[in-house]
Amino acid sequence: MTSVFSRDLHHAYPIAVGGNGMYLYDQQGREYLDMCGGAAVSCLGHQHPAVIDAIQHQLGKMAFAHTSFFSNEPQEQLAGLLVNAFGDKGTLAYFSNGGSEANETALKVAWQYWQAIGKPEKTKIISRTHSYHGNTFGALSASGHPARRAVLSHVLCDWPRIGPCYAYRYQKKDETEEDYADRAAGQLEQEILRQGTNTIAAFIAEPVVGASLGAVCAYNGYFKKIRAICDRHDILFIADEVMCGTGRTGTFFAHEQEGIRPDIVTLAKGLGGGFQPLAATIVNSQIANTFISSTAGFAHGHTYGGHAAACSAGVAVLKTIKQQDMLSGVRHNGAALKTALKVAFADHPNVGDIRGRGLLQAIEFVEDKDKKTPIADGSKVAKLLKDSAMKHGLMCYPGGGNPVDGLNCHILLAPPYIMEESHIDEAIAKLTATITEVFGA
Secondary structure (H helix, E strand, C coil): CCCCCCCCCCCCCCCEEEEEECEEEECCCCEEEECCHHHHCCCCCECCHHHHHHHHHHHHHCCCCCCCCCCCHHHHHHHHHHHHHHCCCCCEEEEECCHHHHHHHHHHHHHHHHHHCCCCCCCEEEEECCCCCCCCHHHHHHCCCHHHHHHHCCCCCCCCEECCCCHHHHCCCCCCHHHHHHHHHHHHHHHHHHHCHHHEEEEEECCEECCCCCCEECCCCHHHHHHHHHHHCCCEEEEECCCCCCCCCCCCCHHHHHCCCCCEEEECHHHCCCCCCCEEEEECHHHHHHHHHCCCCCCCCCCCCCCHHHHHHHHHHHHHHHHCCHHHHHHHHHHHHHHHHHHHHCCCCCEEEEEEECCEEEEEEEEECCCCEECCCHHHHHHHHHHHHHHCCEECEEECCCCCCCCCEEEEECCCCCCCHHHHHHHHHHHHHHHHHHHCC
16 A cells, blocks of 8 residues: 555556666566656666766755745856857746746746736737646646646636647648648747737747657748747747757757747756756746846746755756767767667558657557558557556656547657667667567567
8 A cells, every 4th residue: 555646546656766877676676778768857867976976965065045045056057057058148047846837937937028018918828739838737728738638628728729740640742841841830820810919928839749749840940930920920939848958859959950049948857867856947138138127027936946956966967968978979879769660660550650859759659550540549558558668677658649639649768868779779679579569460
């Protein structure tokens, strides 16, 4: 029996007791190859000594000083690193504890920014279907993930949404990549005009869609068109990089590969590497200067925001990524992982698509390969895949078909950046056993 109010009260979870590099170990001594970083969190693997040393050093000096009274050295240092990476002098970074809080903060920044410049009527947030931005009230309201919204849909804000740039499902046979990118981005302008430009505060999207679709990348040019539409209609663009940022896709920010700069970008997961709860909301210089000039300031706060020990972990993670040139490894190993997945599974009758960028890769499963027919009970199959993988000593992140259209039964792979070729071979062998057990040969 347990007193834990767990995610699934009908599931008996193994007790994790140890970790080392690419592996976790349970109370029974079983070993699990972590090919998803938990949820794209453990970017440096488990028990990385540089991060542990940094946290221990900070705890030896001071664990906590409330940020309504003090700043602290790790917070200042981490903010400087993030601002330098963002490349806009005058940018500011706000720290919180997780991706939901980071996106909630981003929404509050947007609303209060428009209030500060005399446009309080700009309140609506446009997002995309098949998106996930967090489990706090505002972040879940902005999410287009039907399964996660279902229980609370009667109380959530019903903001407008457009479709994602999801070529596997939505590109027409006679469309070029450029034509489809134009049409997909054009949905934003149509929705803005439908709602009224003066009512829209922000558009939020993941540069590479994470858990809701499974590593879906937009076609080249899509986000440049999105950026131009937001600029044309005086709307803020929020890039949710909670999962795809902090180097996960091969550049520090995922939006770098789109050739744009958002007004607000959120980071979490890999930012703390799983060693501490940590997230950041980064606002550009224009927004920052507006709040600096405003007598009202920014009305928001969390008790543990900017926590010294958490920020010390973030500094150590970022320094390790840079010092060990891990981003080039993410690009190289990401390409190797995708190739291995395609060689092993591209011809499987239930594998519809293999996709991703860097070390954020996914396999989408279907009933019929030629017709792209969604899995009849995607949520059930996703659970079977996860349970089978765990039985075979493999961790992968499942996504079930959503209750509206049944799309995107998939598994997501987001391994630590320290992954080596031997881990790819091990993962393919364990995935083969898993997929065979669930779908047959």
